[in-house]
Amino acid sequence: MYASASSIGHHGEIIQGVFRDGEDRLHRGLVTLPFVPRHSIALARSTNSATVEIEPKHKRKALQAIKMFLERANRGATGIHVTIKSNIPEGFGLGSSTADIVSSVGATARLLGASVKSRDLFRLAVQAETASDGIMFLKWPHLVCQREGRVLERYKWRLPRFSLLSFNAAPNDPVDTLDYTAARYSDDEIDEFQVLRALLRRAFKKQDLALLAEVATRSSIINQRHLPQPHFDEILEIVRDAKAPGLQVAHSGRMIGIILRPEWRYHSRSVQTIQRELLHLGFFPEYHGAPHPHCV
Template identity: 55%
Template sequence: MHASGWAIGHHGEILQGVFHGDDHRLHRGLVTLPFTSRYSIAVAEAIEGDEIIVYPKHKRKARDAMEHFLREMKHDQKGIRLIVSSNIPEGFGLGSSTTDIVATIRATAKLLGTRLKPSALFRLAVRTEAASDGTMFSGKPRLVCQREGTVLERFRRKIPEFSLISVNVAPDQPVDTLIHPPARYNEQEISEFEELRRLMRRALRTASLSDLGKVATRSAIINQRYLPQPHFAAILDLCRSKGAFGVQVAHSGRMVGILLDPSLDRDDRTVRHIQSELLRLSLFSEFLKSPHR
């Protein structure tokens, strides 16, 4: 008997910072940009004995996630073989570890005949890797506390469609999120995050790509103080000169995205020009239509 589970990755965040909760405390939070063309698939199979076997062997977080799940659910299933496959490179802010974990838990739950709510899956993911993006939630975006496994706010509207030019600005410099320290934001930045949260609500309510781009760009600029992205200033200038809506980044990785009108395609003059200019910086890019759909 076997069962499978899958999970999508992400292209960094639209917004990440520190926000006030209903408890009047500050919480680290983020709004993930889903990236449906990057994903992990896990296949779990019951085997003889009491051993848990995971392939590939370096997928330690997937193994940890399964063990956390089995303990929390008090299942007596002993022997399980897990195979994890993914098209996500590790260390660049595309959600490789979170997608492995989510796919693993979904596969294991299905194998054992258990259904998990996304909120429970989120808590398990945070327990496994200390911080997790909110890619297990589908539909309307959420402002999630990536280190607490809770949701600060569920927005009322979906992210509007847009096109994206995706670029890894440092393919030889992956980020180890377990080593990289969390940002220590100052009072001015914390105040600005609340303004961006309000602008995010308006952007979604009115389906405004202009406002969404402002949120993403400002969040990316603040993040430059804590995890500088190579070529960021040049990419931002290019974005502004070609009328893009803004830039967004993986706040703990190396991916940068340029937000464009959803009507554009890869042969459009603007797209070709941006990609050509990125090549001048020795940066290879990918054009994507509606990456979050």
């Protein structure tokens, strides 16, 4: 028997920081930017052994998540072989590990005729990875606690439409999330995150791209004090000179996305100008036109 499942990756975050819950306690949290061009596909098949095997073998986080899922489903001695195919580069903030977990656990569940909820997938991913993004929440954006497996807020609106210029700011310097030291935010930064959270909620509700981009840009600027990206100030100046709405980053990776107005096409003068300036800095941007590839 065979079963398959897939998962998209992400392009870093719209916001990542520290946020308060209803009892005024602080939690690390983020809102993921889903990114359809990057994806992981898993094929699960039954075997005669009593072990779980995964291919490629270095996908250990996915293997651990599958084993935890089987134990919780009281199927710990089930023989399963899972093969993962992915076009997501590892170590740059595109969600490779989480996508592998979502696709492989999803394929395993289908093979067994079982179901797995998004929140359960999130908790499995956090346990297997230490920190996880929220790409398993496809229908609506979520503010999630990436190290706790907890959802702080579920939004009732989708992302506004926009195009994106995507590029890797440091292709020779990936980030190992297991070795990455989580940012220690100042009191002023924590206060700013509370303001940005309220602005983000309004941006979703009003479908206000300018406000969404402002939140993403300000979060990126805060993150620059904790995980600096090369030429960030110059990139920000390019964005502002072109009157683009803003930019976003992978807060624990190396991807940067310039947020473009949805009507700006690849051959638009503003887009060509931005691409030319990025090329001068040594970056190679990829254009992804509106509607931006998030779940619609």
